[in-house]
Amino acid sequence: MLGLTLREEFRGKRLKGTAIELANDSNTGATQVQAKAFLEITYPTRDLLKGIEAVGPDQGRPVVVIGERGLGKSHLMAALYHAVNDPVSTASWLESWAVTLGDSSVGKIALRSGMKVIGESLHRQRYKYLWDVLFEHHPQGAYIQGKWEGQGEGKTDVPSDKLIVELLEHTPTMLLLDEFQTWFDGLTNTKQFPWRNWAFNFIQILSEIAKERPDLLVLVISVRNGGSDAYQQVHRVNPVPIDFKAAGNAERIQLDRRRMLLHRLFDNRLQIAGPNIELLVSNHVDEYLRLQEIASSEQDRKRSEFVECWPYAPHLLRLLEEQVLVATDAQETRDMIRILANLYKSRGEVVPVLTAADFRLDDDASGIQALLDSVSNEHHRTLRAKAQQNIISVTEAVSNHTQIAPHLQEIVGSLWLRSIAVGNFAGAEPSVLQADITRSEPIDGNAFQVELATIVENSFNIHQEGAKLVFREDDNPRAKLMAYARNDKLFTDGSDQAQLAKQMRYVVGGTDEVAKTFRVIALPKSWQTDPWSPLEEAEHPERWDDRLPILVLPEEPDHIDQRLGRWLKDHLQKRRNTIRFLLPRSGTINAFLDRDLLILARAEMKAQEWSGQGPEYKKLHTEYQSALRDLLKKRFDRFAVLHRWNFGDPNQCVFNVETLKKQGSMIPEGIEEAITNDLFVPEDFEAFVLDAAADNSPVGKVLRELQEPRPAGHDCIPWMGETAMKERILRFCARGKIAINLRGLEQLQANPGEEEETAWKRLRPKLSFTGRQLDEVFLMEPSAVPATGGTAPLTQVPLNTDTGGLFGGLQPTPVVNVNEPAAGDNPMIPGVGGGIFGGGGAVSGSKPRIPLSNPPTSPLNLIGKLEGWGIGPATQVAEVSIKVSAASGAQLKELLKKLPDGMAFELSLEKDDN
Template sequence: MLGLKLRQEFKGRRLKGTAIELTNKNNTGATQIPAEDFLRITYPSHDVLKTIEASGPSQGRPVTIIGDRGQGKSHLMGMLYHAFNDQTATRKWLENWSDLLGEKAIKALQLRDGLHVISASLHKQRYKFLWDLIFDNHPHGSYCRGQWEGQGDKKTDIPSDEILLELFKHTPTALILDEYQTWYDGLTNTKQYPWKNWTFNFIQILSEIAKEHPEYLVLVVSVREGNTDAFQQIQRVNPVIVDFKGPSAKHDRLRLLLHRLFENRIQVNDDQIEKLINIHISEFFRLHDTPPVEQDRLRTEFIEAWPFAPHLMKLLEDQVLMATQAQETRDLIRVLAALYKKNGQKASIITAGHFRLDDDTSGITALLDSVANQYHAKLREKALRNLEAVRDAAAGTRQELPNLERILSALWLRSLAAINQAGADQSTLHVDITCDIPIDDNAFQVELTTIVENSFNIHEDGNRYIFREEENPQAKLIASARNDRMFKDEEDIDHLTKEIRYVIGGDTDVATRFRVIVLPQAWQTDPWHKMDEKDHPDHWGDRIPLLILPQTPEKKKDLETQLGTWLCKNVQTHRNIVRFLLPRQESTNLFSDRDLIVLARCVFLAQKWKSQNPEYRRLETKYQKELRGILKSRFDRFAIISSWNFQHPENCQFLIENHKAEGNKIPDAIDSITREDLFIPEDFEDFIMEAAPNNESVGKLINELKEPRPGGKDCIPWLGETVVKENIIHLCAQGKIAINLRGMEYLQQEDGETEDKAWKRMRGKLGTGKHLDETHILLPQNVPTTGGASSDPDKPAGTDSTGGQSWKDSANGDAGSAGGKIQDPSIPGNHGTDSGDGLGGSSNPGPGGIFGGGNSYTTHSEPATSALNLLGKIENWGVGTGTQIRSMELKISHLTGAQLQELIRKLPDGMVYELELEKENNA
């Protein structure tokens, strides 16, 4: 990328440590390598130049370097060591940087010459006392130690200022003490071992010598804080303080980092950089709505921070590493080196989005090692599981999420920041994933929404998103609901079905009058296999079945073909009672609608988890309300059979109507439309009037009305048994028919009686069940003139005391009488006969009477075949459940005694049977 070269030490597969030590056992410490090599990785920051100046020949104050771990104190001390020991290399380094930066003051700095340098990293605890360090490493140290120790009883606890002054006069010295505070704070300070007090006094002596005799001693000490006892005695002499917190410290540290990482960063042309990252900068300005007055300054910051985005550097330095007490510059170098190695040759600019959660080589490992915080490691594990959950959800919907990894990675990194800065808003995340190609706002919004909805550890805090270790109940619920692998047993489909049934038929009144059934996905091929047995056709009872279809074709003819074929194949009886509830034409298949499925899953899981966390109870209510709101208006039409064709069910015709209702109002709306608009009273009256002359039972008529009318006739919509009986009573109250109540009472309109009065008198008398089979309708003129219930069950109603019976002649309406036993004409099959008055004929001829009329019968037969084929044949013959059969003969050859017994056991009760068989004699 623009010829940028990472330093050799960072190119290996394993990233070497970046900590600077003055010395180490491998002889690679700052003071153990040539000055030229060490200065090559040193940037002349303000703090470096200030330290060189403070330790120059014209200065007379100790130098105290204050900074937390990893900020570069040791590096600065190593540079100072080489400045004292190798003036030639240091001078060349100053002049080179003076030319590069165009600052003449750099080469004008004066260097001290002729100093003996003693340096030590005190935290390694190689010396108990500072004077041992000095005496052991000074050319005149042995002599001065002898003077001090040879004082006998006059020997002081610490060497005196006179001895030390003699020492430094002999050989002027630069004393460089790194990690002084760490060492000092670990000293014992008891009455027996008051070592801390001794050191406190000794450092005061050194400070005063450095101030009063700078030509003999240069004292440089590093501490972490400026308010500790370790610093107090040095502070008394007004030292030069280098604290890494000056106004230019941050800017210098950025340049120091880039120089430390790259061999030639300063040589890359700014114009080339600006051209390379112009799209990212422009998107940054647009998304953050940056005022024009700020844009030039920010553009300069982008160029100076390249190849890293300045917002990434700020995030790492000011928020992540500081919040986690990492070793700042030292750890930041390691993190940035790993990040650049992974992305430097591909990305025009490196942002927070380039930390890949699922790739340890992207800088993640170096970052986690730096923060050394178990919470953040766990947070990464949570984020990785969220990443997997989103991938699964996207795979289930085949949705493209091109920026998934970068969005989640950027959000995770920003969630490591200090509490009040943790997380990121939408614009920040958008910038984090933008490099050299702009990303459409709408596409990004959709992608981010999908990620948030399917990530159960992302929380919303105002306008910011943030990863947290604790789960977000709503996000977890949605993420789990979108995971198809959690619902392999179709619990989601079952719950959606339950919700639909509740929405349409949940009302108690509706449930008592209608059987709401949601047909499965495979409704056309296998509707009943997985369905509760109570929903099978033979368990519908008296309730009207309202069958809900998952999807319907757009064309009416295709729908009619599907429904007719389905009825013929899957419902064997009472086909006329079925209603089909249809979804809107533009809607997708009920069980393929991803939104509905996810909502149903949310409700199902919330119900399952609400005992663990009360928040799920609230979410159950929320998503259930949303789901039911959609379902209420999803089904806008219904279908009812209009014309039946058993031979060619694909040619059946249906009435398809809009009901204009929602939810549990739909069944009543369908019922109302069927009664008021589809049910034609005249057709019903014609049907009843055709049956009246034949004295048909009410039970038979009801069974016939439950079936589609044969022969292509228009079907009479089924309104339910109660309504049918009420309509029959109304016809009776109007005087159009009479009703024989089980041979015990006749219902008919009385002379001068109004319809309303007759209705009130008759209603509710028809009964139910078997009573309907014993109750018959007849024409009013066929009601006996005298009647009443007979106490003799063998004596027909209406028989007078002489054994005769009177009735109205069906032809002229005159009353007639006959002697002898004459059967009641209101009972099917009982036909009155003359007793022999010489006139002949029948007063109420039955089948085959001399005047014709009555029932007509057609004979059908079928050669020997299977029971299944016979069922098909009798349906072809038009034999329904209500069809009257005068006689039936069933021939069976070659059966066993067991089969015969089983056959007889299955014969219906209430009839008598004649049996004749040929039995083998040896059986």
């Protein structure tokens, strides 16, 4: 109407995206088009003018654009790009708006020129290091990069300020970094990869140069909020903040925003005369003022507001801005533009002013679909479906509905839109609905009351709440199910938590392929204090097999290193080095306290239980299960493995925390890839194996030691699983670094001059032993002439002895005397017994032994003492003596029952003479 035309980009059947990119591969980004073309769709808001002034000449402060997604940060930064890159076009644009706005100061804003302008959207993740943006785009970048990298051992982690100043002295630069916080927050920050620290330091260098040498550098960055680490370094130099608040004046913010929206949507909105608009909307405005009982002193201001907002009613814009979009996950301005463009294309030419009644539920093009695309709450979509069903119900129940309810579609559409508002704003009074459907002429009040009553009486989802009418989901399977799921009293048995844990296990390790290699365990809500008792017995550590354990944490630990270190000491007594801890995203609460997750788990569980009541529940089960799994797939983005162990003080433990890029059932594979590529140090593993070969250690002992943390503060070697570790050991054998004695039957070793791959193919099938069989397979240093069979020399097979002389029987188990130590005297075993002539020394060349003892105490304290001495499950000990000063017969019998099978023991005691 009145010749108003949408911009070309909004006229097509499919609305183009309104997101602004500084640059893209198709060269259509905001900084890649001509300044004149870009500025044509740009309204000079106060925030934008503030930014142009801040990057002008004689300004010496960085600029920070602050705002959540969709507010227009990228658009503003693109405008600043053109202001410096093409000051001529920008000056012409400012002068034109100075005339339009009647503000001569706009045309007098000074513009900077003569600078190289570099703009980059960092969320595209094309740069690992921030300085690469400068080095790649600056004409002197390659030279300075080479100069920095050519510093040899003196090269710093971050390019120095002197190098950057030298770069900028060659060509002064304006640097715009869009989505800086998104890029910064995604950086790894570990001891091995301190990339976030480097970026933190480099942005400080840039900030200080921008402040001290504004003639060389103008720095502009965008962040989502001012409390992030990404912003703090720039904040130190007192930047110019642009926060889309128009100096805090609410009326000015609203006026700026509405004018910007209309200018962005329409080619000629400013050319439409105000008196023509006022005449067109007069009937609607008169009825609105009457029905809403607006005071006469306020009516002129309200009429001006209608003219300012046309073709949209101001009460519609307020509804969308203040109630509907804030109830969703919408992207503010960006989604608002899409919704309003679709609404105008559908209804703008047939009504004098657009209201909530124009969101017709029978027409997706009316803005409904654009709105739903922005809505993250499934409730709103369901409510639309219910509203549509109510329309059908009315038409079927009332034969002459076209006469009795001629505004059926408009009333239901308006009520639906107002029902998805937040909190107490949801719903509408009848007078509001009557104002919404008023167009070129007033509607008779009595006829409207009859029409509205007909609609309410024949609908099954419209509820009366005080003076308001509102759509609700009651009286349908979905509502029933969700009401049950929201009732906490019905789940005091913890079944909902068990179901949530089950779904977490399934999402991470539910496929058969994953289950063959990994044991996925979702720890309970009480994981810090009581991790095992709520779980099934098959998931307790003593029942674990050789699969790699992945423990899914329900929450992010507050201090990861200290918390997980203490947890390992308190709740896991062996195989501590095999654990992979799967961590949820930062900022998430405990999954078992997350009401949204619990409700989804409850709904999915109850829908399955009630599936026999009708097919609706089967569909709901599929829907909620899918929704829950989708959330859980996105929940976990990091994992932690032990890096350094400290039994005495678990607070000193250190963990490697790595980012995961894979989701769902791909997480275990992603963990192993990260461990293999980023954490496993082949040199450490090789040194460990070579030391074991020098000691003729059994392979079983080596593998058991690898499953435990390394003592004395050594970095742990990540456990890759028995098969992977055996293959790596066999690789060393194929390279000629070690030899392997196969149970005294065969010695595996690379032949002189044999290629590694040839040796690998020959040797690989021979190391097929597993479990305790590997205790009879020994690592050895390679000999000059490889052995192909026979029995290994006796000195290469460590044995302990039973009692006996020089020719006494051999027994491969330690002797435990519950009263006094037995005196072993086999001279052929190093370090055992007294020697061939009864002396106390060990055979020459044997490893020295460290005597350890502890005063009488409880068994639990003795177990802790073993760990304090560094004695793990694979540690060999000899001459073990456990002394019991006094015991009853029952106690002694109970003690003997608990001694492990497969070992021999000698018993001597003193019995009271009765």
